[in-house]
Amino acid sequence: MSPHIARHKRTTLALATAVAAGALLSTALGAGSATASPALPGAPLLLSNTARTALIQEQQAGAAGTAREIGLGAKEKLVVKDVVKDRDGTVHTRYERTYDGLPVLGGDLVVHRSESGASQGVTRATNAAVKVATVTPKVEAARAEAQALSAAKDAGSSKAAADSAPRKVVWAATGKPVLAYETVVGGLQDDGTPNELHVITDAATGAKLYEYQGIETGSGKSLYSGEVTLGTTKSGSSYELHDTGRGGHKTYNLARGTSGTGTLFTDADDAWGTGTASADAQDQTAAVDAAYGAQTTWDFYKETFGRSGIKNDGKAAYSRVHYGNNYVNAFWSDACFCMTYGDGTGNTNPLTSLDVAGHEMSHGVTSNTAGLNYSGESGGLNEATSDIFGTGVEYFANSSADKGDYLIGEKIDINGDGTPLRYMDKPSKDGASKDYWSSGLGGVDVHYSSGPANHFFFLLAEGSGARTVDGVQYDSPTSDGSTVTGIGREKALQIWYKALTTYMTSTTNYKAARTATLSAASDLYGADSTEYKTVGAAWTAINVGG
Numbered sequence: 001m002s003p004h005i006a007r008h009k010r011t012t013l014a015l016a017t018a019v020a021a022g023a024l025l026s027t028a029l030g031a032g033s034a035t036a037s038p039a040l041p042g043a044p045l046l047l048s049n050t051a052r053t054a055l056i057q058e059q060q061a062g063a064a065g066t067a068r069e070i071g072l073g074a075k076e077k078l079v080v081k082d083v084v085k086d087r088d089g090t091v092h093t094r095y096e097r098t099y100d101g102l103p104v105l106g107g108d109l110v111v112h113r114s115e116s117g118a119s120q121g122v123t124r125a126t127n128a129a130v131k132v133a134t135v136t137p138k139v140e141a142a143r144a145e146a147q148a149l150s151a152a153k154d155a156g157s158s159k160a161a162a163d164s165a166p167r168k169v170v171w172a173a174t175g176k177p178v179l180a181y182e183t184v185v186g187g188l189q190d191d192g193t194p195n196e197l198h199v200i201t202d203a204a205t206g207a208k209l210y211e212y213q214g215i216e217t218g219s220g221k222s223l224y225s226g227e228v229t230l231g232t233t234k235s236g237s238s239y240e241l242h243d244t245g246r247g248g249h250k251t252y253n254l255a256r257g258t259s260g261t262g263t264l265f266t267d268a269d270d271a272w273g274t275g276t277a278s279a280d281a282q283d284q285t286a287a288v289d290a291a292y293g294a295q296t297t298w299d300f301y302k303e304t305f306g307r308s309g310i311k312n313d314g315k316a317a318y319s320r321v322h323y324g325n326n327y328v329n330a331f332w333s334d335a336c337f338c339m340t341y342g343d344g345t346g347n348t349n350p351l352t353s354l355d356v357a358g359h360e361m362s363h364g365v366t367s368n369t370a371g372l373n374y375s376g377e378s379g380g381l382n383e384a385t386s387d388i389f390g391t392g393v394e395y396f397a398n399s400s401a402d403k404g405d406y407l408i409g410e411k412i413d414i415n416g417d418g419t420p421l422r423y424m425d426k427p428s429k430d431g432a433s434k435d436y437w438s439s440g441l442g443g444v445d446v447h448y449s450s451g452p453a454n455h456f457f458f459l460l461a462e463g464s465g466a467r468t469v470d471g472v473q474y475d476s477p478t479s480d481g482s483t484v485t486g487i488g489r490e491k492a493l494q495i496w497y498k499a500l501t502t503y504m505t506s507t508t509n510y511k512a513a514r515t516a517t518l519s520a521a522s523d524l525y526g527a528d529s530t531e532y533k534t535v536g537a538a539w540t541a542i543n544v545g546g
Contacts, residue, residue, distance in 0.1 A: 041088035042523030043494065044501070046306030049314045055083045059093045066093075066111055070122050075100045076130060081108070082312065082369065084501055086523070089115025092502045094369070099170045100135050105182065105200070106173025108371060108505050123516075125505035126172045132179045137203035141166045141181060144206070148183035148199035151211055155197060157187035171200050171209055173373060173507050179203040184214070196335060212374040214334060228292045232270055241265040241272070241291050246298040247309045247316030251291045254323050254340075255281040256347075262320050279347040281322050286350035290319040290341055293357025300358070300389075300396040301365070305497050310337075310364040317364060321352060332360040334367050354402070355409070358393030362386040370504035376442040377509035380449030385500060387422070387450060388457050392493050405472045406458055424458040425474035427451030436479040436543040437510045452510065452542045459484045459538040461492035478541035487534050495520045495535060514539040514546065 047055065059066075063078040072078070078095040085091050090112065097107035107130055112120040144166040152159060166181035181201045196214030201207070231243030241251040241264065252262035265272075265287045273288040298316065301307040308314045320340045327342030330351040339360055341352045363386050366372055372382040387408055395404035409421030420430070427433035433451030434441060441449050458476055463486035466475040478484060486492075498520035499513070508516060517535050525531035536546065 040494070040524045042086050042090070042498065042520075042525075044306050044498070045085050045087055046302070046308065047085060049308075052083065052313065055085060055091070056080050059083055059091075063095070066095075069119070070109075070111065072097075073099075073129070073131060076104075078109075082501075090120065090523075091115075097130065099130050099132070099177075102135060102168050102170050102179075104130055104170045104172050104177070105180075106171065106373075106507055107177075110502065110505065112502075123503050123505060125507040126177070128172060128175070128177055130170060130172055130177045132170055132177060135168065135179055137168065137179060137181070139181075139201070139203050139206045144181035144183050144199070144201035144203075147201055147206070147208055148185050148197065148211075151199050151208070152185035152187065152197045155213070156189040157185055157197070159185050159187035166201070168203065169200075171202075174210065178209070180209060196333065210373075210375065212379070214374075228288065230272065230288065230291050231295060232267075232272075234270075235266075238266045238268050239270040241267075241287055243291065243295055243316070246295050247314055249291070249294050249298070249316035249318060251287045251294070251319045251321065253282065253287065254320050256322060256325050258324050261318075262322075277343075277348045277350055279343075281347075283322075286321040286341060286343065286352045287319075289350065289352035289354070290321050290339065290357070293352065293354050294319055294339065294361070296354060296397050297358050297361045297393050300393045304392065304396065304493060307365070310361060311368045317361065321350065322347075330356050330360060332363045334364065337364070354397055354399075355390050355394050359386040359390035362389040362393075365389070366500065369501045370508060371506040372504065372508060373506050374446065376446075377449065378507055379446035380441065380444070380451075381453055381504075381508060381510070381513055383446045383450035384453030384457070385496070387424070387454050388493070388496055391424070391457075392489075395489065403470060405470060406462070406474060407472065408454075422451075422454070424454045425462075425476040427455050435477065438543065441510065452544070453513065456538050456542050456544075457492055457496065459541055460486060460495070460534060461489040462486040464541065479543040480541065482537065482541050484534065484537050484541050487531050491525075491531055494524055495531070498524060510544050514544050 060080045063080065067076060067078050077098045079098065080093060081096050082094045083091060092110055092112050094110045095108065097104040097109065106125050108125045110123040112122070114120055145162045148162055149159065162183050163186045164184065166183040169180050169182045170177050171180035180203050183199045183201065185197045198212050198214055199208060200210040202209055231245045232239045233242040233244055243249040251265050253265055254262040265284060267284065273285040275285065277285055298309065310317055318338045320338060323340045323342045326345060326347055328344050330341045332339055339357065341350055343350045366382055366385050372378045372385070374382055391406065394402065406424040407420035408424065422433060423429045426435060428435045428451065433448045434444060435451060435455055437452045441452065455476070462469055462474070464476050464478050464484040495517055499516040503516035503519045504513065518532060521529065521532040521535045
């Protein structure tokens, strides 16, 4: 790996419309460097790849016994998805579930065991008994596919067939578990974003039970990062944008294409970019920003939480730039395990900013941990998680050119008047986001139902009322007029990450998020600690009671 200085400066910004609901996506915030807290016994250990693999194999070997121990039926089996080991020896094993050989969507759970192996409880996505009368559908798969194609057409896709035949599943994420079909439709959405629409159809009645978009998008403009140091690799007489020090991250050029991997960026002298955006599809500046965003996000997760890559397996995702023509968006895809960036209006406004990278790649972290369903309250928590960790990434970068703050998208000027896209201290200032939880929150677009969780994080980190943080003025209200004194951003980040990776599941809603973060605070700081009490106070302040 060869570090070098890559020159690039501020490019102009572009606005993007997200999928289906037409919400505008943005990203990140922050300031100052966040660091892990090695003295905390409840904090996760950074396991070597060998140790992590061995622990996963060990837990999988005992999965049948665990299934019986926690009361699962004879037709149910557990498959290990991930394992987290704390410094005090506690092991948290996240399982997916099958029923009679079929995947159980919403059947995920986490089993917690002490160092001695004693049970410390189970966190479940559903408490309902997973059992269906038959695994023989009454509705033909073709009906489920037609329904999915219709839903995808509404999002702009022109696909005439699903990407693969509808698969039988047990749907347990909402209410009583039922036999269902899951159909995935690809193609492109109406703004050129790849489509990966998942539609769940009741296999007995044909009714649509649920749908969500597998592609999670964002918008922004390339921010001024000045001169940055990148990890590159020399190959023969030239250099590749290949960071072997961070899991092998590579940055590719799609050169206006919309599929495939593209061509790996190379350079003769290891001095990348011009500092000016260009409509040239071979321009390196967007690649510099993408690579810098990927490496900063990697470093943030590793140094703050001891997480080695998005999947915590030491392997990097990859990045693609120059996607499409005048494509005003950026997106994360689990399917390719990659980040993709368009060049914006006129192909001269690449959406490769640091906060876009931090936000979008955090969607990958969420997918590989709690797997929060991208709809309803869990979808709002999913989006808030990306804003929260995007905030952490921006603070971690500690850039004098883009100081950390709690204003999301403050550099992109989406509104044309210099105002941010979202505000964490009082989300409703954007005109659409919600400040507090209410019973109808699950029906709000996920980019606005994220507001209460963003607000919770600000209250937890900084507190309520008027205050100036790092030169920026905020005024954060509470639903009940209470006063909240913050515990600091670093502790707030530790609590949210612990909750996400240990106590949240695919169906976690706001009430369950309160429980999850309280459990995390108890593990990290103690049930009688100020941190634990402040978590409860901050949730109450946004109308999420115990």
